[in-house]
Amino acid sequence: MTAPPRVLTVAGSDSGGGAGIQADLKTMLALGTHGMSVVTAVTAQNSLGVQGFWALPAQAVRDQYRSVVDDIGVQAVKTGMLASAELVETVADLLAGTDAPAVVDPVGVSKHGDSLLAASALDSVRTKLLPVATVATPNLDEVAQLTGVEVTSEDGMRRAAAAVLAYGPKWVLIKGGHLRGDAVDLLTDGSEEHVLRAPRHDNRHTHGTGCTLASAIAAQLAKGQSVPRAVAAAKEYVTGAIAAGFALGGGIGPVDHGWRFREA
Template sequence: MPAPVLSIAGSDSGGGAGIQADLKAMAALGVHGMSVLTAVTAQNSLGVQGIWELPVAAVRAQFRSVVDDIGVAAVKTGMLASAPLVSAVAELLAAVDAPVVVDPVGVSKHGDALLDPAALDAVRRELLPAATVATPNLDEVAQLTGVRVESPADLPRAARAVLALGPRWVLVKGGHLTAGDAVDLLTDGASEHWLRAPRHPNRHTHGTGCTLASALAARLALGDTVPQAARAAKEYVTGAIAAGFTLGAGIGPVDHGWRGRG
């Protein structure tokens, strides 16, 4: 049986990010993707036109239905929308004996808010301490800690600030820096692992954060250590970015199936 990996996240009706991206990445990496939907969005290549949050009871019921019957080898969280949903998910994760990858989604690729500002404190106090690995981008680091990154030299300071909130490891994604290679820093506070990849001249990068976190969870489910999983996820998402394609009139998605089309 393929390792079962659970995504707790919102839906992207355009198929580029969210639950849809998570399940595509998981399938590409050979695990069985499962989902707990937290919110429905009306979303396309141009942005997010609407968000409808699901009730906490519906999120709890989905989680219990999947985990109690099938079990789970790793969990990835994405868009959680509100403080009540963040708190409920953190409570559910506390009883899970599996690696947890927290992607603290705050805004979409187009700059649309995907998390109520009132939920930030719950992310800091409840969700991040449940994380095996947290995967914030630079905007999310600033949102959560106030630390702003201007160059790769600032990444260790950013990572320390996120680690202080409780995750065992943090992968600070430096993709929003505009010069040089795409540089990420993975650390548990004792060791540092710098992940570098060529920066591809491709604007079709919708879903990169979801894809990286899902790939990381998939590799953890397959038995990788955190550093091994992070390197494999970085390689996978770099290839997906290079193969990103035009879809609609705005920012297209990465190509989750790029390996099968090589």
């Protein structure tokens, strides 16, 4: 039996199962790849918010990464919650030495507004992590946090993209999910541009959307897709997952990573 494409997620654990490592691995399985993980932090988290988190030592993150990459190998890497400047710089250094595309989701806050990245780590994200990204996938809050550019309409997304690209990623996907109207994202490398539009679903259960999208892009890249094709396929998958999102606990429920299995 031939092994499926291998994708590695470097991110935090979500005890509620809707985002983080758990969402990443579910997405990778749903898209026909073999998911592997490097845990950077442990969160106490449920549908109501993040009650606490504990970052792992940099050496633990480095050793997990080397253990997987040196033996099994990877065809794409996705990063999520990195928590501290030390972890950001550790992961950036590991990515720079890995011959595989890297999807960087510069996680700053949770769906509930809880901070997941130390303020002191922002400069490390800008100067160390973004330059090694094949695709960076910030939402509008993360764009503002990293660049100071505030986007209030679709017209402002190009300016946001230019501000992020200035830090060095090959491509940037500006996620416009926080705007009104259709769910519009802008993908660009500074010359080529793709606008991805999908109808907005009236469903509040969207926990894990960003993690899921970045993991879906990484899975498609691992299967050999170009960046534009990988992002388009990931957008389609996430749109279906949002439409099928379900209530869980007393707050915001997760997207449904297995929606295609249930449709079948």
